[in-house]
Amino acid sequence: MLILSLPPKQPLIIMNEDIIKxxxxxxxxxxxxxxxxxxxxxxxxxxxxxxIMIMGPSGCGKTxxxxxxxxxxxxxxxxxxxxxxxxxxxxxxRQARLRAKKIGFIFxxxxxxxxxxxxxxxxxxxxxxxYPRTVRLKSASNALSRFHLQEKxxxxxxxxxxxxxxxxxxxxxxxxxxxxxxxxxxxGNLDSRASSxxxxxLKAIHAEGNTIIMxxxxxxxxxxxxxxxxxxxxxIATDIKTVSDQNLPKSSTSxxxxxxxxxxxxxxxxxxxxx
Ligand SMILES: Nc1ncnc2c1ncn2[C@@H]1O[C@H](COP(=O)(O)OP(=O)(O)OP(=O)(O)O)[C@@H](O)[C@H]1O
Ligand SMILES: [Mg+2]
Numbered sequence: 001m002l003i004l005s006l007p008p009k010q011p012l013i014i015m016n017e018d019i020i021k022x023x024x025x026x027x028x029x030x031x032x033x034x035x036x037x038x039x040x041x042x043x044x045x046x047x048x049x050x051x052i053m054i055m056g057p058s059g060c061g062k063t064x065x066x067x068x069x070x071x072x073x074x075x076x077x078x079x080x081x082x083x084x085x086x087x088x089x090x091x092x093x094r095q096a097r098l099r100a101k102k103i104g105f106i107f108x109x110x111x112x113x114x115x116x117x118x119x120x121x122x123x124x125x126x127x128x129x130x131y132p133r134t135v136r137l138k139s140a141s142n143a144l145s146r147f148h149l150q151e152k153x154x155x156x157x158x159x160x161x162x163x164x165x166x167x168x169x170x171x172x173x174x175x176x177x178x179x180x181x182x183x184x185x186x187x188g189n190l191d192s193r194a195s196s197x198x199x200x201x202l203k204a205i206h207a208e209g210n211t212i213i214m215x216x217x218x219x220x221x222x223x224x225x226x227x228x229x230x231x232x233x234x235x236i237a238t239d240i241k242t243v244s245d246q247n248l249p250k251s252s253t254s255x256x257x258x259x260x261x262x263x264x265x266x267x268x269x270x271x272x273x274x275x
Contacts, residue, residue: 025078049248056231100128104173112157143171163194209251
């Protein structure tokens with residue numbers, strides 16, 4: 001009898017594959033005499049685990065680029081592949097689901113809803129993911145304790161300092177365990193101390209294998225990046241990698257899926273809370 005010996009099954013570890021690929025991307029506003037281009041023949045490939053900082057003068061297209069990557073806006077022409085799939089072929093409904101599950105947003109002015117307590121603000125992205133309310137609130141509470149805001153759960157945004165509001169906004173951005181974090185000048189409204197705390201949190205999120213794309217006007221923050229891109233007039237002027245692709249933090253799909261399905265209090269969150 002022929003006995004075939006098969007190698008043991010290996011867990012699927014996905015390392016640093018292209019998570020975003022933009023080819024000949026253009027964003028045009030207006031027609032004829034009023035025509036202008038926020039992005040011009042823009043080409044960029046982003047690997048999983050990169051921490052990219054985007055710099056450049058006001059009006060060069062940074063926010064436009066983040067909005068297109070975050071599926072909040074559409075390019076006029078060109079191709080956008082997200083995890084190898086052309087975004088143009090994805091229905092608006094599925095794009096909304098993808099946005100909720102895969103992408104977390106952080107804005108300069110925090111964008112928290114004043115009428116809702118912090119806990120409800122942080123739980124909001126999970127509505128779109130489809131979790132029941134009790135699970136949503138538990139996950140939001142865990143995310144807030146990660147950022148040392150567990151005592152502020154029932155406060156409203158205006159009752160928090162700018163730094164605390166931005167940490168709550170980061171908790172909201174990561175609560176659904178997205179793969180990509182988009183941050184548009186997240187420290188723009190913060191003093192240097194609050195700014196360092198926020199950057200350290202982003203550093204920790206990056207070290208877990210997440211991909212971060214952040215816009216900043218502050219060159220000092222580029223020390224946190226693995227790649228620094230300077231934009232000018234809707235195109236890339238310079239693109240410098242400070243960490244090689246092999247040395248980017250690794251992430252495994254199985255790990256991230258497991259985390260997504262388990263909204264229970266994590267061990268690390270429990271330990272942090274005891275401190
Ligand atoms: N809705 C719009 N209609 C027309 N033009 C627009 C629109 N949105 C953006 N633009 C133009 O696109 C260009 C890029 O804008 P964008 O907001 O991306 O710049 P930015 O690099 O983020 O600037 P900042 O550093 O000031 O935030 C600008 O010239 C802007 O005027
Ligand atoms: Mg902008």
